[in-house]
Amino acid sequence: MGIKFRLGTMMFLQYAIWGAWSPVLSEYLINDLGFTPFQMGVILGLLPFAIIISPFIGGQVADRYFASQRVVGVLQLSGGALLALISAVTTYKTMMWLMLVYCLLYAPTLALTNSIAFINLKKSEREFGYIRVWGTIGWIVAGLVLMGWRFASKSFDPIAYAGDTLLLAGIFSIVMGIHTFFLPHTPPKKEAEKPWAFVEAIKMMKDRHFAVFVTIAFVVATELMFYYNLTAPFLNSEKIGLSDAAIPGVMVIAQVAEILVMVALLPYLIERIGIRNILIIGVLAWPVRYIIFAIGKPTWLVIASLSLHGFCFVFFFVAAFIYTDMVAPRDIRHSAQSLIMVVTYGLGNLLGSLFAGGVLDYFTTEAGSNWTAVFLVPCLLTVLCALAFLLFFRPKKQPVPLEL
Secondary structure, eight states: OOHHHHHHHHHHHHHHHHHHHTTTHHHIIIIISOOOHHHHHHHHTHHHHHHHHHIIIIIHHHHHTSOHHHHHHHHHHHHHHHHHHHTTOOSHHHHHHHHHHHHHHHHHHHHHHHHHHHHHOTTHHHHHHHHHHHHHHHHHHHHHHHHHHHHHHHHOGGGOOTTHHHHHHHHHHHHHHHHGGGSOOOOOOTTOSOSOHHHHHHGGGGSHHHHHHHHHHHHHHHHHHHHHHHHHHHHHSTTTOOOTTTHHHHHHHHHHHHHHIIIIIHHHHHTTTHHHHHHHHHHHHHHHHHHHHHHOOSHHHHHHGGGGHIIIIIIIIIHHHHHHHHHSOGGGHHHHHHHHHIIIIIIIHHHHHHHHHHHHHHTEETTEEOHHHHHHHHHHHHHHHHHHHHHHOOOOSSOOOOOO
């Protein structure tokens, strides 16, 4: 098997795991298990919390001590077994603690798989998008498999399983652990001069433009959780009216758009309009999506607006990893990627998960949830992010590694 094929399969499985449970877990927790919106926010905030400390579990270890693919393999095999156990849990406290352990296992693999890809690609700035798109395909396949499972269970009761979303993720995780034995060997950089790579990565903030980029990325990441955590219950609400079986399939519209943007537009435009303009387009797409959610009708427009996720995610978050790789010194690239993970998928998503749950709680009464008010909150904040990005982020046209 060629390197690109193995890296693509790695990304497919890495995001099939996440895609199996992340889009619909909130609806399962609230509607099936009866958890409150805030409890849902806490559980979905555990992965961001784990990402905050993941550099010391994954990035630091892989930069200095063990081969990256071996670290990923151990973590995924352990995580898959734990997910199978969690799928049968129905109480809040037990699920919270077990999910915390699982998230501590999964979080380091997000940055490590990015780094494995960047290190083993000859022209990473041009080729990474083609590899990362397989992660999006994996997310789509997970959603379609889950939808098929749920529809099939309606006519064949023995395969019905309440915790299907978590069990499916566990199966993908075990397969991912096995696949790591076939990944290209990515040894640690034992010759590196700096012993604390993550601390050195933080010093990249000395560059004003990089600091502005990180700050805005943090705020945008908080608003990402309004999409990840609340879209499923929003689509399942009386306002939209989709069934819980249909939601996984409908939500893959976002990932289909990701593929089109990542494959057809990102590689073509990144060399023609520059990384800054790519990021600006990405951040501008966010308030457009949320204003459509806030209006909430017609239903076809709400569903169609899921496709804006292609620009929201690819032109901002995928481009953010590429930009970081372009400016990071070679010997701390693992930890530079982990830094962005901590700021966005870590601190940003953690606070965003609690914030989104709190906002939904605030605008929910016995009569139901005021979804218009809920989604006007991220709409306003992402508008402010877009203005700040336009005014203050002006890096060099062709970023070069920063001297620390």
